[in-house]
Amino acid sequence: MAKYKMHVLVCGGTGCKASASDSIIEKFKSELTAKGLDNEVQVILTGCFGFCEKGPIVKVLPDNTFYTQVKPEDVAEIVAEHLVKGRKVNRLLYVDPKSNEHVSDSKHMGFYRKQIRIALRNCGFINPENIDEYIARDGYYAIGKVLKEYTPAQTIDIIKKSGLRGRGGGGFPTGLKWEIASKNAADQKYVVCNADEGDPGAFMDRSVLEGDPHSVLEAMAICGYCIGATKGVIYIRAEYPLAITRLKIAIDQAREYGLLGKDIMGSGFDFDITLRYGAGAFVCGEETSLIHSMEGLRGEPTNKPPFPAESGYLGKPTNVNNVETFASVPVIILKGAEWFASIGTEKSKGTKVFALAGKINNVGLIEVPMGTTLREVIFEIGGGIKNGKKFKAAQTGGPSGGCLTEKHLDTPIDFDNLIAAGSMMGSGGMIVMDEDDCMVSIAKFFLDFTVEESCGKCAPCRIGNKRLYEILERITNGEGTMEELERLRNLSLVIKDTSLCGLGQTSPNPVLSTMDNFYHEYLAHVNDKKCPAGQCKSLMQYVIEPEACVGCTACARNCPVNAITGERKKPHVIDTAICIKCGACIEKCKFNAISIK
Amino acid sequence: MSHIKVELKKEQVAKIKDICKSFNNEAGELINVLHKTQESFGYLPAEVQEVIARELNVSVAKVYGVVTFYSFFTMIPKGKHPISICTGTACYVRGAEKVLDEFKRILDVKVGETTPDGKFSLSCLRCVGACGLAPVVMVGEKVYGRVSPDGVKDIIKEYEQ
Numbered sequence: 001m002a003k004y005k006m007h008v009l010v011c012g013g014t015g016c017k018a019s020a021s022d023s024i025i026e027k028f029k030s031e032l033t034a035k036g037l038d039n040e041v042q043v044i045l046t047g048c049f050g051f052c053e054k055g056p057i058v059k060v061l062p063d064n065t066f067y068t069q070v071k072p073e074d075v076a077e078i079v080a081e082h083l084v085k086g087r088k089v090n091r092l093l094y095v096d097p098k099s100n101e102h103v104s105d106s107k108h109m110g111f112y113r114k115q116i117r118i119a120l121r122n123c124g125f126i127n128p129e130n131i132d133e134y135i136a137r138d139g140y141y142a143i144g145k146v147l148k149e150y151t152p153a154q155t156i157d158i159i160k161k162s163g164l165r166g167r168g169g170g171g172f173p174t175g176l177k178w179e180i181a182s183k184n185a186a187d188q189k190y191v192v193c194n195a196d197e198g199d200p201g202a203f204m205d206r207s208v209l210e211g212d213p214h215s216v217l218e219a220m221a222i223c224g225y226c227i228g229a230t231k232g233v234i235y236i237r238a239e240y241p242l243a244i245t246r247l248k249i250a251i252d253q254a255r256e257y258g259l260l261g262k263d264i265m266g267s268g269f270d271f272d273i274t275l276r277y278g279a280g281a282f283v284c285g286e287e288t289s290l291i292h293s294m295e296g297l298r299g300e301p302t303n304k305p306p307f308p309a310e311s312g313y314l315g316k317p318t319n320v321n322n323v324e325t326f327a328s329v330p331v332i333i334l335k336g337a338e339w340f341a342s343i344g345t346e347k348s349k350g351t352k353v354f355a356l357a358g359k360i361n362n363v364g365l366i367e368v369p370m371g372t373t374l375r376e377v378i379f380e381i382g383g384g385i386k387n388g389k390k391f392k393a394a395q396t397g398g399p400s401g402g403c404l405t406e407k408h409l410d411t412p413i414d415f416d417n418l419i420a421a422g423s424m425m426g427s428g429g430m431i432v433m434d435e436d437d438c439m440v441s442i443a444k445f446f447l448d449f450t451v452e453e454s455c456g457k458c459a460p461c462r463i464g465n466k467r468l469y470e471i472l473e474r475i476t477n478g479e480g481t482m483e484e485l486e487r488l489r490n491l492s493l494v495i496k497d498t499s500l501c502g503l504g505q506t507s508p509n510p511v512l513s514t515m516d517n518f519y520h521e522y523l524a525h526v527n528d529k530k531c532p533a534g535q536c537k538s539l540m541q542y543v544i545e546p547e548a549c550v551g552c553t554a555c556a557r558n559c560p561v562n563a564i565t566g567e568r569k570k571p572h573v574i575d576t577a578i579c580i581k582c583g584a585c586i587e588k589c590k591f592n593a594i595s596i597k
Numbered sequence: 598m599s600h601i602k603v604e605l606k607k608e609q610v611a612k613i614k615d616i617c618k619s620f621n622n623e624a625g626e627l628i629n630v631l632h633k634t635q636e637s638f639g640y641l642p643a644e645v646q647e648v649i650a651r652e653l654n655v656s657v658a659k660v661y662g663v664v665t666f667y668s669f670f671t672m673i674p675k676g677k678h679p680i681s682i683c684t685g686t687a688c689y690v691r692g693a694e695k696v697l698d699e700f701k702r703i704l705d706v707k708v709g710e711t712t713p714d715g716k717f718s719l720s721c722l723r724c725v726g727a728c729g730l731a732p733v734v735m736v737g738e739k740v741y742g743r744v745s746p747d748g749v750k751d752i753i754k755e756y757e758q
Contacts, residue, residue: 015727018740052729200685203726238632238669239722277632279667282723296627298666314625357687357728364729395686431686445689449723455666558747560702580702582695582746 004042006083007061011124013048013207014242016056020072021045024056027075032083041083047211049124050365051111054094059106059124066106067092097361097383110362114381116343117367118351119167119204119327123211128246131253134214140259142330143221147267152182152226159226159329161337163349168194168285168322169400169426169502171348171415174329181227181309181319189229190318191220192308193326194290195236195243198282199398200449202429204353205323207365209236209243212327213250217260217273219329224271227319232273235290239280247275282399282453285427286501287312287320289455300457301501322427324353344370348414352425358394358432359386371412374404378432389434393517397426399446399453400506402513403439422513424506438535439518440525444472446510454503461504464495468511475522477538478529485522489515534596537581541597546571548593555585555594603642610648612637617652624653627663631670640674676711676718678756680704683733685724692745693732697721699749700734716756 010016010025028043049057054068058078065088067078074092081087093102094109106112117123126133134140146155160175181189193216197205209216220232236244251273254260262270276294283289284299291313293299312318328350332340341349348370354377357363361383368377374394378384385391393403402423404411411417415425433442447469456462471488474480492508499505515522524530531539544555544564551569556562563579566572574585574594586594605613616633620626630649635641641664650657664670682688682697701707704717711718727733730742734752741752 014725014740015729015742018727018730018733018742052727055729198723200724201687201728203724203728206726239725277629278669279628279632280669280723281667293628296623296625296629296663298662355728357731358690363687363731398686429686431690433690437690442690445686560699580698582698584746587745587747 004040006041008041008043008078008083009046009059009061009124010043011047011049011055011057012045012128012242013052013055013210014203015048015052017242019056021056023072024058024070024075027072028079031076031079035079035084037079037083044127045129046125047123047128048120048207048365049106050115050120050207050367051106051109051362052365053361053363057124064105064107066094066104066109068094110383111364111366111381114372114376115367116351116369118331118340118343119208119324119353120211120365120367121331122215123207126212128211128213129249131214131250131257134212138334139214139330140218140254140257142333143218143225143259144265146222146225146333147265147269152228155222155226155333156182158333158337162332162340163337163344163347164325164328164332164340165348165415166321167324167328167352167428169397169424171425174321174325177309177321178223178226178319180307181229181317184310184317186317188231188314188316189227190313190316191223191227191229191232192290192294192313192318192320193220193232193234194285194287194320194322195234195240196278196284196290197237197240197323197427198285198453199400199427199429201357201431202355202398202427204355204365204428206240206243208323208327208353209240210246213243213246214254215327215330216323217250217254219326220273221260221264221271222329222333223319223321223326225269227317229317229319230270230272232271233276233294233313234273235276235278235284235294237280238277244275244277251275281455282449283455283501283503286503289501290320291318298455300455301503303500324428345412345414345417347416352413352428354428354430356382356430356432358430359389359434359437360384360432361386368413370414373410373412375409377413377430378409382432385432385434389436391432392435392437393433393439393442395423395431395433395442395510396429397424397506397509398429399449400424400502400509401426402509403433403442403517405517422516423509436533436535438476438531438533439514439521440472440476440531441533441535443510443514444469444476447472447507450503450507454507458498458500458504460495460498461500461507464491464499465504465507467491468495468508472511475525476531476536478525478536480522480526482526485515485526540581541576542574542579542581542583542585543595543597544572544574545593545595548591550591550593552590554588554590558584558588560584603644605644605648609638613645613648614652617649622652622654624655627653627655627660628667631660631664635670640671642672673709673711673718674715675720677716678736679718679720681720681722681735683723683725683727683731683735684721685728685731687724687728688732691731695746696732696734696744696749699746700753703750703753717753 058067164174165171289299308318549571556564
């Protein structure tokens with residue numbers, strides 16, 4: 001094996017791949033070969049670094065230099081300057097927005113400083129398509145240790161003591177779940193990994209699978225040993241082709257090394273993993289729906305009990321955990337339950353991955369200890385709100401969650417505090433909104449999602465959510481009444497109480513949470529027929545202020561429907577009957593002459 | 598559009614049967630069979646579903662139920678250049694709706710429809726996981742990031758020849 005002096009890590013996450021990270025790698029390889037350095041510098045495609053806002057990311061080791069927004073054209077300069085002469089390319093380094101200084105080592109960047117990476121420990125560090133790199137990072141050491149030193153009961157005890165709770169949404173204690181499944185005797189049991197990441201705006205599971213697939217395989221095998229299962233199934237979204245490819249490679253490599261299959265490490269324990277594909281249904285994130293979908297049926301939920309731990313896939317005891325939960329397991333075995341339990345808050349241990357997105361400066365994937373405050377996440381790691389706007393709310397828990405507002409900024413984030421605040425952890429999507437976002441429209445947006453994703457099995461969810469959506473639509477059109485506001489709340493509570501599965505029980509949360517925190521916005525829509533954020537099209541008009549307009553014609557030229565008329569150098573006028581309120585004119589006006597009334 | 602009669606050629610029927618066979622004609626493999634079939638046909642018209650139902654020995658209603666349940670399966674042929682606008686939450690708050698409106702206006706189709714010349718079809722999808730680039734539009738496999746309503750006509754122009 002060649003000994004390399006330097007390594008160039010190029011992000012191969014979905015965001016960076018969309019910005020040409022493939023051609024960056026090709027370019028590096030050809031430049032290095034041309035300079036005769038291909039035996040000294042290794043180029044590696046890694047998983048997601050997390051800092052998607054500044055992608056594509058290129059990292060150079062051993063000096064840990066972090067280049068941002070690299071283009072294929074920049075590669076020749078990095079090779080000639082940094083790799084040959086040892087001089088860093090300053091213009092591609094991250095610039096700290098506060099001090100305006102170049103930061104070359106990612107450890108000193110605000111985005112990474114507060115993070116502790118457990119589930120994401122290998123993402124952006126190893127080549128996910130090479131099992132040797134995972135093994136070099138103590139990979140498959142945990143399963144070895146478990147098989148050799150611990151009984152299943154002892155292993156379950158470690159997971160229980162660590163305090164690990166399910167990262168998929170509900171936060172059920174993982175060790176307890178394993179224990180229940182282990183106690184149900186059957187000729188065949190199953191370990192299922194839920195990789196049907198359906199919360200729009202959350203992409204942590206995908207990043208783990210793309211960046212560190214072996215950690216999930218290893219954890220599933222450990223789980224199989226604990227509960228007495230020899231078969232594992234990963235239920236993954238068909239919309240994640242890259243993750244599927246990397247999983248297939250990883251499974252093949254693990255089989256080749258004898259880490260999956262018969263008699264693993266000579267212990268007599270058999271375990272193998274296959275893939276099942278989802279086909280786009282949010283409700284399949286619910287355990288019982290997921291299991292039906294795995295059986296080739298419509299993904300409709302069924303009543304619990306019986307729980308999957310008693311009767312799951314093909315009627316056999318089944319343990320379902322999500323990707324992030326599994327990814328945390330091997331480290332817990334290696335570093336011990338006490339170590340994991342020392343991180344986090346009293347009832348929520350360890351770390352949580354959040355997908356930070358929306359109106360925030362540093363969009364990306366972050367992993368922080370439980371108990372980190374929203375303020376730290378948004379203003380320190382996230383770098384604050386885009387374009388200097390004011391923070392309004394952060395939605396956690398996706399379509400099942402609620403919004404956190406300014407008054408929650410200093411609340412430590414954990415499972416229980418989020419529920420107390422009227423939201424929930426969910427899978428970890430965190431969408432940040434600013435003063436320009438209309439909270440009634442946000443609630444409508446989420447309802448639109450749940451109406452489409454409701455499986456239709458039970459009436460409260462199928463019919464009730466549709467009615468909620470219609471009321472919200474009337475409110476945003478300026479046709480809402482006070483009675484309807486009351487009905488909105490009552491119906492929400494009924495749906496929560498009477499729906500069969502998690503989807504319906506949580507679907508009114510965005511409505512209730514925005515009503516609790518932003519009731520004045522609802523009132524403005526209903527009573528004043530105004531949208532305070534200027535988002536609801538039916539409630540606004542675009543107007544040109546004649547005093548401010550200089551008649552530059554920029555707006556008229558850019559209006560897609562020719563609604564703006566006027567002579568050069570004279571104030572223009574918008575014909576509100578033609579105007580489609582697309583906002584193109586406001587963006588083009590350099591004189592701030594157009595406003596929304 | 599789903600009422601258009603499709604006449605399957607002999608080879609096509611054989612191909613579907615092969616796919617079913619590769620999954621041992623097991624009813625539990627229905628979703629995998631549909632994935633493979635859609636991969637090779639581009640869509641799943643009623644006639645294709647009938648063949649699958651026969652092969653797996655389940656009712657056509659069951660196959661239809663599964664096809665219509667999951668958003669990944671479609672009974673309408675996609676355009677030559679399928680356009681998907683991400684309407685995940687991150688893209689939504691960064692203006693995906695305005696981008697979608699512009700596509701609808703220029704192509705003069707609704708979501709889920711294909712232009713009469715069969716060139717473009719328009720659909721929405723939920724989160725491709727590239728939220729750093731929001732709002733995101735996909736044309737075929739290619740991802741366009743930070744799309745503004747202004748930029749829509751340029752994207753369409755790229756594929757118009």
